[in-house]
Amino acid sequence: MKLLYLAQRPTRGRIALFGEELTDAARDSLPPFRRRIGVVFQDFRLIRHLSAFDNVALPLRIAGASEEEVEGPVREMLAWVGLADRASARPPTLSGGEQQRVAIARAVINRPELLVADEPTGNVDSDMAQRLLHLFTSLNRLGTTVVVATHDIGLISATPGAQMIRLENGTMLDPTGTLKNPPPSAYPRGEPE
């Protein structure tokens, strides 16, 4: 996952994102690519001394948005994740589920081209989990590639069109048998054997 969101360099193999080879890319060239990626961390990684509003607004501000451009979308996103009345609360005063929703709001606020989510539904109730998956599906329809790491196979299985890859001990287990809905380009002659 860290390789996907450019937090680590590979010791072997290669990484290509958005059509660019980034394995040996200069570190100064990485920030523009990172701005195109939204990440939901398993441990949320919210900045403790910033309010929920400021945490969600961070990607927009880093991208250079003015305060006028930040205010509306952030309020809207917080309302969408059900935290409109908690905008000024700091992460330590939020529950685990609320923190996770703030983290998700931060990850999607700038409409990323790639969304990487590590156990995004781990701390939310089933209703909110369904809403989040609906959000991910909606983003996907708008052109965002969504990569979700989860132990909740049932939830992902219920997501129409999702490709599923099973990893065990860091390796892809039975690569020919674990793919659900493989992309047509991967198997141009039909279903894998």
Place this chain on the structure above:
Amino acid sequence: MMFRWLFTSPSERRLLGARPLQGPTPWVIAIMTFSIMIVAAAGLALAETAGVVAAGAEARYSVQIPDGERNLDAAVRAVGSAPGVAKVEPVPEREMRRILERWLGPAGASADLPIPALISFEARPGLDLAALERRVQAVAPGARLIAHGDTLAPLLRSLRALQWLAFGLVVLLASACAAAVVLAARGALDTHRFTIDVMHGIGATDLQVTHLFQRKIAIDALIGSLAGAVAAALVLLALAAGAAFAGDLMGGATLGGLDLAVLLLIPLALTALATWVARAAVLAALRTAL
């Protein structure tokens, strides 16, 4: 814009979550500024004193007549009529005793203390000193020609050496200040490592992160250096009476307008140094991350 980082928005300032004047940086810079200003003031005063002494000694000579005022008039005439001598002035005995009294106390004014007669004169370029000495010795045997420049040369050398010592101390203190800022910047980076990692992960550039720290250290440095400068100014003013006395001994040397301008620039220069060093230290530290 070159100084855009100074004018960050409230939301950017909230990112570090720390108010100005937290931590030891302002105090360290205040102490360094105070020390540098005192040392620099001493160095500049020495330079002024050396200048006054050198200007006073240049082209000035004395004739010392060991047997007092007995041959004084003849010696004055001999000096005054020599080609290349501009201005001749016998030094009155009471003036000599007054000068001696400053250094020796009341004993200098005592009639028991024998003092030689002294003629002071200024020389124009081309004066033949050997011929003049022979001419004076003809009317006042034992008379001795003294070049003020030669007499004061060791003192001037000492003053110049002290000036360089003061300059060296200023450089050393400024270097120590820079080192303290580097440590403070690294400490701040460690404290805010998590925030920096999150910002980097979201796509912040090194410069965006650096500007946050640069601004905080610039404000700390400015406040610290101004506080140090005010304290140094108060001490220098308190020393002014003593400095005037010393200046009187040395011929009235005081700090000039340019010297005061240099002293006033020190806190600003230290602030600029601290800001630049902080920026370089933060950028260098960030480059070690992915």
